[in-house]
Amino acid sequence: MRIAIVYDSRTGTTKAAAEEMAKMAADAGHEATVTSVQEASPGEVSSADAVCVGSWTEGLFFILQHATKATMAFIDSLTLDGTPAAVFCTYKTSPGKMLDKMAAALEARGARVTGRFRSRGPHAPEGFGDWLRTLAGA
Numbered sequence: 001m002r003i004a005i006v007y008d009s010r011t012g013t014t015k016a017a018a019e020e021m022a023k024m025a026a027d028a029g030h031e032a033t034v035t036s037v038q039e040a041s042p043g044e045v046s047s048a049d050a051v052c053v054g055s056w057t058e059g060l061f062f063i064l065q066h067a068t069k070a071t072m073a074f075i076d077s078l079t080l081d082g083t084p085a086a087v088f089c090t091y092k093t094s095p096g097k098m099l100d101k102m103a104a105a106l107e108a109r110g111a112r113v114t115g116r117f118r119s120r121g122p123h124a125p126e127g128f129g130d131w132l133r134t135l136a137g138a
């Protein structure tokens with residue numbers, strides 16, 4: 001499957017996590033692309049077989065956490081039709097409800113969100129490997 005992984009990263013943590021995720025997807029036999037939200041093409045991402053969108057956590061560390069504006073604007077630029085999707089974030093203290101909000105926004109664009117993942121550092125989040133295994137046709 002063609003899996004588009006898109007991320008927003010300020011200091012490189014989320015980028016590194018996304019790159020490790022892309023490697024895991026490639027190792028599982030998928031064709032994975034990994035692109036920042038600043039550079040990704042909404043059309044190309046919309047035509048992928050599965051989509052994964054990640055952001056660093058922005059907020060007041062314990063409250064008011066949210067995905068970045070660029071992440072949410074990118075999600076809003078997608079046109080999906082039942083595409084399996086996952087959301088992820090990197091964080092330091094707590095991501096609050098941001099993953100649910102990202103998932104709801106992706107679903108509003110037509111995605112079927114089947115994974116929500118968090119990582120405290122520059123690594124693929126726990127559970128991502130299991131999510132990959134839910135995708136048919138590697």
Ligand SMILES: Cc1cc2nc3c(=O)[nH]c(=O)nc-3n(C[C@H](O)[C@H](O)[C@H](O)COP(=O)(O)O)c2cc1C
Nearest residue numbers: 009010011012013014056057059061090092093094
């Ligand atoms: C302005 C700012 C606000 C942040 N707010 C939160 C927060 O509310 N909760 C949290 O867990 N981490 C918060 N963080 C930590 C980052 O989300 C975390 O370090 C992330 O992994 C950075 O990813 P990046 O290196 O891809 O930019 C904040 C960081 C910054 C710079």
